[in-house]
Amino acid sequence: MLNTKMELEMIxxxxxxxxxxxxxxxxTGSIVACKSKVSDANLQAKxxxxxxxxxxxxxxxxxxxxxxxxxxxxxxxxxxxGEAAKNADANNVKxxxxxxxxxxxxxxxxxxxxxxxxxxxxxxxxxxxVNVDVKDGVxxxxxxxxxxxxxxxxxxxxxxxxxxxxxxxxxxx
Amino acid sequence: xxxxxxxxILLDTAKSAxxxxxxxxEQEGVLQIRGTAPNxxxxxxxxxxxxxxxxxxxxxxxxxxxxxxxxxxxxxxxVITESTNLNIRKGPGTDQPIVGKAAKDEVIxxxxxxxxxxxxxxxxxxxxxxCYAQYLEPIG
Numbered sequence: 240m241l242n243t244k245m246e247l248e249m250i251x252x253x254x255x256x257x258x259x260x261x262x263x264x265x266x267t268g269s270i271v272a273c274k275s276k277v278s279d280a281n282l283q284a285k286x287x288x289x290x291x292x293x294x295x296x297x298x299x300x301x302x303x304x305x306x307x308x309x310x311x312x313x314x315x316x317x318x319x320x321g322e323a324a325k326n327a328d329a330n331n332v333k334x335x336x337x338x339x340x341x342x343x344x345x346x347x348x349x350x351x352x353x354x355x356x357x358x359x360x361x362x363x364x365x366x367x368x369v370n371v372d373v374k375d376g377v378x379x380x381x382x383x384x385x386x387x388x389x390x391x392x393x394x395x396x397x398x399x400x401x402x403x404x405x406x407x408x409x410x411x412x
Numbered sequence: 413x414x415x416x417x418x419x420x421i422l423l424d425t426a427k428s429a430x431x432x433x434x435x436x437x438e439q440e441g442v443l444q445i446r447g448t449a450p451n452x453x454x455x456x457x458x459x460x461x462x463x464x465x466x467x468x469x470x471x472x473x474x475x476x477x478x479x480x481x482x483x484x485x486x487x488x489x490x491v492i493t494e495s496t497n498l499n500i501r502k503g504p505g506t507d508q509p510i511v512g513k514a515a516k517d518e519v520i521x522x523x524x525x526x527x528x529x530x531x532x533x534x535x536x537x538x539x540x541x542x543c544y545a546q547y548l549e550p551i552g
Binding site: 401 | 528529546
């Protein structure tokens with residue numbers, strides 16, 4: 240009210256041009272601010288729709304800037320989510336801050352020693368000069384072996400998904 | 413030097429050799445490598461590189477389990493024993509009775525993969541049973 244009053248006075252004083260510009264600026268400012276405020280919530284909803292397939296991703300929006308946090312399984316998923324977030328509303332998403340962390344699922348190793356030793360015995364049946372032991376998923380190989388058979392033996396043991404194959408005490412003929 | 417640096421050539425080769433579902437992770441001081449090679453040649457090449465970097469695998473800092481995708485049911489596989497015949501057994505396990513034998517370099521048919529270690533095969537003579545997969549190499 241005060242503003243209007245002042246403006247009226249200003250107009251009266253013949254400064255109508257200036258006040259019109261001022262008014263226009265004020266109005267524009269408030270419209271933009273207002274629009275941005277509504278859009279943040281809308282944008283968040285839109286981006287959340289495209290990231291719905293990745294449950295560990297959190298979407299944040301502040302003044303049109305989308306921030307993605309949380310974890311994904313692969314680098315590709317991180318990149319594609321970043322692009323999807325931008326494309327969720329390309330006109331209104333100003334930018335995407337991609338803070339997603341790639342957290343690979345650990346590679347499974349066989350930690351069941353009883354199961355592993357059975358398979359190790361099968362795998363080394365044709366290596367009579369080789370002794371094997373299994374503890375905590377680690378295969379330890381001792382004894383001796385011909386040079387040409389080292390690689391096939393290691394290939395056979397690695398195929399059993401152990402945590403480690405220790406052949407440091409294996410004598411090679 | 414980290415394991416990723418030590419085995420950089422191996423990993424770079426794997427990446428450029430169209431290994432399917434390539435997984436590499438350093439776990440408890442061991443570089444675990446998993447994936448599926450398009451054929452036996454690629455798998456053997458990776459193993460040769462690994463052996464060059466770590467002669468005779470003495471360090472024990474890698475476990476590489478690379479499957480071969482051409483080992484599909486109905487395809488032919490070659491017996492790659494050192495010199496002896498390959499036992500064909502009634503069931504998947506060395507405790508199972510031997511029902512036949514396949515000679516070194518003999519080409520037989522893969523009927524099904526019971527598990528990663530034991531494959532059901534048939535020889536050209538019609539003998540059927542389980543063989544240890546490590547002694548079978550996919551052709552092509």
